[in-house]
Amino acid sequence: MKVAPVFEQGSHRWWMIYDQDERRVIDSNVYIMESNGQAIILDPGGFEIFPYVFTAMVEVVPIAAVKAAFVSHQDPDIASSLPLWNACNDQIQWHVPSLWEGFIRHYGALEAVLCGIPDDGGELFIGDRKLEFIPAHYLHASANFHVYDAEAKVFFSGDVGAAILQPGHDAWVNRRMGGDEAKSFDDHIQKARYFHQRWMPSNEAKRDWINRVSKLDIQYLCPQHGAIYSGTNVQRFLDWFDGLNVGTAISR
Ligand SMILES: [Fe+2]
Numbered sequence: 001m002k003v004a005p006v007f008e009q010g011s012h013r014w015w016m017i018y019d020q021d022e023r024r025v026i027d028s029n030v031y032i033m034e035s036n037g038q039a040i041i042l043d044p045g046g047f048e049i050f051p052y053v054f055t056a057m058v059e060v061v062p063i064a065a066v067k068a069a070f071v072s073h074q075d076p077d078i079a080s081s082l083p084l085w086n087a088c089n090d091q092i093q094w095h096v097p098s099l100w101e102g103f104i105r106h107y108g109a110l111e112a113v114l115c116g117i118p119d120d121g122g123e124l125f126i127g128d129r130k131l132e133f134i135p136a137h138y139l140h141a142s143a144n145f146h147v148y149d150a151e152a153k154v155f156f157s158g159d160v161g162a163a164i165l166q167p168g169h170d171a172w173v174n175r176r177m178g179g180d181e182a183k184s185f186d187d188h189i190q191k192a193r194y195f196h197q198r199w200m201p202s203n204e205a206k207r208d209w210i211n212r213v214s215k216l217d218i219q220y221l222c223p224q225h226g227a228i229y230s231g232t233n234v235q236r237f238l239d240w241f242d243g244l245n246v247g248t249a250i251s252r
Pocket residue numbers: 073075140159
């Protein structure tokens with residue numbers, strides 16, 4: 001896997017770890033935020049990809065700097081690596097949806113420190129920066145959160161914005177099609193359509209999320225699969241998602 005810088009301002013930085021070489025499991029992205037020597041890892045990934053994620057991460061942040069981990073929901077591609085991370089650093093505090101805590105324990109490491117996020121969200125300080133846990137329930141899991149960094153204008157959107165891309169893909173949606181942002185989006189979003197129609201269960205939940213997220217100032221919308229939407233393609237994505245009918249397994 002590769003590591004790409006997303007944002008940097010002094011000691012405040014974001015990276016994405018992406019593009020698995022080994023495609024036996026669904027391709028997924030892992031994010032790291034660092035401030036003043038403290039780091040958080042967001043949706044640290046599955047058991048299968050742990051060695052590749054770890055190798056990429058230590059290129060930019062030492063394991064001892066990781067103070068916290070964020071788990072958007074209970075899926076194995078998000079959190080099944082928990083016992084391996086805990087074995088490397090048992091000081092990591094795991095911020096997980098309260099509703100899923102007992103289920104996430106099934107991945108092991110019963111001694112790991114789990115901090116439940118209540119349904120209405122919360123906040124966390126890493127170094128001297130604040131992260132907000134934004135409710136994204138039913139998108140797609142019944143208890144689900146995203147993360148907003150208002151200073152960096154980074155929004156980690158979990159499975160929302162996900163696309164299934166080919167090996168060797170770019171980290172950024174905008175850099176396809178010769179850098180034409182609108183054309184790049186149109187090309188990219190074809191690889192996101194089915195995922196959203198089938199995995200996202202509720203048009204009502206989708207509208208609630210769009211109302212909440214539209215009020216935020218976002219420069220980088222960072223999904224857990226696929227590539228990062230930036231600049232004008234953030235609003236393009238919100239408009240596209242707003243118009244998409246989801247939950248299609250029953251609504252067809
Ligand atoms: Fe998921």
